[in-house]
Amino acid sequence: VTILLLLTLLGGLAAWLTCLVSEKTKPGPVFASAITSLIVALVAVWLKPELGDQLRKNISLIFFGGSFVGMSATTIIKNKAVVFIAGCLFAALFLSTTHLFIGYGGGLGFKASLSVLIVIGVLNFYPRLKNAFFFRSRPH
Amino acid sequence: VFGIVQLVKRAWPLWLFIGFGLLFFTSWFGNSSSFPIKLLTIGLALAFLNGVHIFFSTVDSKVYTKSEQLTLLTAAISGTVLTYVLTPLVTFNVISAALVGLWGWLMGRIFTRHGYTDVAPVIYCGTFVGMASAQVMSLEVVLVAGAVSGFLFLFLCNNLNGCGGKLGSIAFLSCGLTIGLTQLVKVLT
Numbered sequence: 001v002t003i004l005l006l007l008t009l010l011g012g013l014a015a016w017l018t019c020l021v022s023e024k025t026k027p028g029p030v031f032a033s034a035i036t037s038l039i040v041a042l043v044a045v046w047l048k049p050e051l052g053d054q055l056r057k058n059i060s061l062i063f064f065g066g067s068f069v070g071m072s073a074t075t076i077i078k079n080k081a082v083v084f085i086a087g088c089l090f091a092a093l094f095l096s097t098t099h100l101f102i103g104y105g106g107g108l109g110f111k112a113s114l115s116v117l118i119v120i121g122v123l124n125f126y127p128r129l130k131n132a133f134f135f136r137s138r139p140h
Numbered sequence: 141v142f143g144i145v146q147l148v149k150r151a152w153p154l155w156l157f158i159g160f161g162l163l164f165f166t167s168w169f170g171n172s173s174s175f176p177i178k179l180l181t182i183g184l185a186l187a188f189l190n191g192v193h194i195f196f197s198t199v200d201s202k203v204y205t206k207s208e209q210l211t212l213l214t215a216a217i218s219g220t221v222l223t224y225v226l227t228p229l230v231t232f233n234v235i236s237a238a239l240v241g242l243w244g245w246l247m248g249r250i251f252t253r254h255g256y257t258d259v260a261p262v263i264y265c266g267t268f269v270g271m272a273s274a275q276v277m278s279l280e281v282v283l284v285a286g287a288v289s290g291f292l293f294l295f296l297c298n299n300l301n302g303c304g305g306k307l308g309s310i311a312f313l314s315c316g317l318t319i320g321l322t323q324l325v326k327v328l329t
Binding site for chain 2: 015028030031033034035037038041042044045056057060061063064065068069070071072086097104106107108109110111112113114115116117118119120121122124125
């Protein structure tokens with residue numbers, strides 16, 4: 001269970017890191033996603049073999065997918081915490097549906113876009129939900 | 141009726157996208173048996189539909205010339221084939237995809253100097269298609285899928301801009317379409 005939790009947090013970390021790199025440096029999102037996931041995949045190759053092939057592969061795949069979430073433009077998602085949550089959601093989706101889309105290209109990206117769209121949909125509903133369930137604080 | 145026909149004609153990738161998304165959610169739904177998880181799945185699907193509505197209601201107005209379209213198609217195919225060829229040489233397919241992505245970023249920089257935009261995202265989209273495993277798709281099928289992903293990028297250039305995972309979902313749709321086509325060809329012959 002702790003491994004699953006750590007992997008979920010890894011997805012969030014990947015999204016946050018990619019967003020940070022693509023924002024702070026000139027080259028743009030494609031470079032940021034590629035370079036961060038390349039580094040993490042190489043680290044995963046050099047990890048101890050006792051961890052098992054499946055886990056090492058999952059680490060690299062989750063980081064790669066999480067970096068797709070981080071590639072979304074800053075005009076769409078402004079808050080870094082929201083990006084982190086979207087990455088965590090992606091990792092949870094990936095871990096719960098590993099049996100789907102095995103070996104199909106783009107399965108990762110589809111899950112990433114699903115998680116981004118879910119987060120944006122929830123954010124769009126959020127003010128209305130807050131008004132419905134908690135009484136709104138009056139504007140000063 | 142005319143309005144509905146226009147809607148289907150103009151936004152057919154949207155329907156494809158929604159269909160695949162709902163298929164995903166229903167297949168997930170079928171595996172779980174407990175009530176709260178079913179409720180959660182329905183909520184997530186509703187949020188997904190809302191997000192799709194937000195993204196497809198804002199439309200950009202990008203137009204590519206003929207030569208730009210040709211460049212983007214060749215870029216997609218080259219990214220796909222390179223990743224597919226590189227994958228057996230390295231341990232994980234993520235490494236080959238990231239390497240080809242870096243190469244695509246370089247090519248994108250060179251091409252933007254000559255006035256061709258959006259080459260880097262298209263090559264990165266092609267690498268996702270090339271990540272498909274060799275058991276599922278042979279080289280010819282992957283080639284066709286790369287071309288289809290280039291066409292889909294041209295169709296979707298004004299929708300879903302700035303949404304993370306747009307390229308990946310384009311790759312996924314193209315793989316699904318190509319595998320469906322090959323199944324159809326097998327049935328017919």
